[in-house]
Amino acid sequence: MVISPPEKPTRDEKQSAGRNVAIVALFAALGGMLYGYDTGIISGALPKMSAQWGIDHTRQEIVTAAILAGAVIGALVGGSLSKRLGRRKTIFIIACVFAVGVVACALAVDAWMMTFCRLFLGLAVGACSQIVPTYIAELAPPQRRGAMVTFFNIAIGVGIFLANLVSVVAAAGDSPEASSNWRWMIGIAVFPALVLAAAMLQLPETPRWLIENGTVGKARVVLRWMRPNRTAAVEETLQIWAISQQEDKESRGGWANLTQRWARPALIAGLGIAAFTQLSGLEMMIYYSHTILGTAAGFDAGLVVWSGLGIAAVYLIFTAVGERLVDVVGRRRLMLTLIPGSTVFLFGFGLMFVLTDHPNRYLTLALMLAYMACNAAGLQAVGWLLGSELYPLSIRDRATSLHAVALWGSNLVLTLTALSTIDGLGLGPAFVMYAGFNLLSFVFVYFAVPETKGHSLEDIEQSLRDGTFLPLRGNIASRIGLPDNRITTGAAAD
Template sequence: MSERLSHASDERRDGLQESESSATDDGPLSAEVYLLTTAGVAAIAGFLYGYDTGIISGALLQITADFGLDHRTQELVTSAILVGAVIGALGCGKLSGLIGRRYTIMVVAAIFALGVICSGLAPSAFWLGASRLLLGCAVGGASQIVPVYIAELAPAEKRGRLVTFFNISIGVGILTAGVVGAFLQAYWSWRVMFAVAAIPALILLLGMIKLPESPRWLVGQRRVREAREALGMVRETDREVRRELRSIEKTSKRTAKERQLGWRELRKPWLRPALIAGLGVAAFTQLSGIEMMIYYTPTFLTDAGFSHQGALYSALGVAGIYLVMTILGKLVVDHLGRRRLCLLMMPGAVLSLLVLGAVFQFGADGPQTSWLIVASLFAFMVFNAGGIQVIGWLIGSEVYPLSIREKATSLHAAMLWGSNLLLTGTALTMVNLLGIGGAMWFYAGLNVLGFLFIFFLVPETKGKSLEEIENELKEGTFLPMR
């Protein structure tokens, strides 16, 4: 009886709020524009991620000259940001559960600003590494919280396109870093290259002030009225708001006790397929070699005999391809599907690395084959950036149920950055041991493993709401389509 009375009360409240919202509704376009604006502002964190990780590619040549770094110290300075990213990724999930997604993004923006200013003022390689460690906390935190924030606001049919705003912003940041590295070397010192990123960090901090909180987090905090208002800002009709809010409330009530179990909840068998799929994709997003190429392309190419300027221009081309392919991936991911997109693109990445490795391994690198080196490098970027990079953060924002979302997305980001750290921190050492050709073949093998992993263990999530994905996990039907 109490449940029926509660339900009737909910219906009356829905009807009342529907009439209220109808009186103030600005039309369906306003909700869509507001949603796009929210995703766009939050995705500025992706720009900072891309710029702050990518700028080391052009700045490292100046830093090496200023501080007299050997190849091992170069690796340490470069990878310090990745150590910080692991720390930030693990800590940000807990923070977002306590203070909310929106305020967490604001904290991350403040750390971004502090980190880049400290990097620009660093008096030695040690302090530069320490500053980049702090900056990495913001990078890792952004990569954990922003995709979750956008996914929890987006409707199921638009979620892929909206979450990949984050990926596109990463691409814009990497391209901007490439432009700065290629064309402003004579005008900007590496200190200015770092410190200028404080401007977009402050824009992000101020821009988040007026944006809505995640309705799913609000429901979890029993702030249902605020959740209804937040959903009303980004949904076109009151009917959508009511239906989605009921679904969120139902899932939140069912998982309230599970959330109290803490990290022990991750050990439950029904969650295992989501953790395997999500964490595996996170690992192979980096083990496929994308960040290593972005960081070290100028270093690899100058070692292969390219001029300093030619190497920087090639790095700029790498960044441009990353951005273009990320945009194309955004356009097709909700139509083609996450799993299918990866399976179509990864074989091309493998072939590109095999060719690139062969050129170096058999001593064919020289002026006559420089075009083949650049073509193979660019082809790898096309297939990698347009495939697994599109879904790396997207899958992490989709597959983890509400009861473990903060913890699991923290693990997801930590896995991604830990894999990045492993690869980036050993790249130059591996090249010294195996040669550039042998290293490229090794990375080709990792791409083959990534293809097999996705084929056998990663289900499709296209067009499914977050609650539908959770129900599939509960029912044991979250399986790859063969």
């Protein structure tokens, strides 16, 4: 019998599959843009609301953090919903909540109504942050998964940049602090929400969810559309099916599966990274950039607005840099390279205000931007990605929910306490403390987070079962200075 060699994809097939993967990632990542815009627009809108409604710092923190409290709830609900209905239908529902939420916020008549509406809007933000990266990761090929999932991060950066650009436009009129033009600033986000809802009616369900729910044939059809040829689609279908069969009995345990000893290292790594992406302080600085630079640092109104736009631009540019590097340098190495920079620059920013009450404005802004660049390209680019690829299939829905809860919960704590902390400790000591959180994140990554670059989701799961997941095994001292620790599986690492 003559065995035919494996089918090789043609150039046209590769281009077609790559285009289809990009289309899915780009449209799904609209959820990231909505997340970035709806959380970022508060920085420019909050001073206007405060002037119109006469609210103090405590109420400002409550209004700002309400969306994060909703995000915690949305993250918990989103996992169960996506397991029952599928990733695609859940994202459609999320898009509808986004549309209703932003319109409600734009029509709010006082601070308490705004708080409630942002709480509702947060349901979409939290569920989106949990479902969209998982949706993209389960459709993307292993060698492009990092770049595709970080489309979500780039979209967040686009949303934050657009929010600050809108703030610049809104501030161009006379007496911007007393105006009520914050309503249209918030309300225009309804349009991308409707585009996302329409797109999800056309995009496919993920093959992993389809196989888990007994529709192997549909999964193969989806993979044939997303992969360069029939052979690649069939092989991946069989690999997913084998893992699904292996987990069939385990998946009946529900939330109890999260306590399984073999899966614990993935939970520790994923939830820790989720917390540190927020405790490192970047998103808190985005929310309160106008307040921090204007009230605490003494920037004039014009410089505050343009500085906010510069912060958003740096976030966007360096998130894109991280997207380009994450599949080349690797997740772990990228974080270990850039976290020291974010620590030093944030410490320097805080130290400037410890040493003097009136530091050089441009030097302090430069330190803030340098910190933003390192954090956006490192921790922020990798945080969402790891949440989509570390967890085994049997616990993925619940674990990604916990991942988003850890992220939004830590964000909520930081946002609720930021202005009070700055008032109590002073701007300088507060940011020295946040620099300490960045240093702790470096230690955590070194000891608890493995390299996942180039490995399929099934390879990562098998490493957990084999006990080869952790980055440092055996004699730790002998491995100091070797940050590129890889998951050891049957598949060769890139």
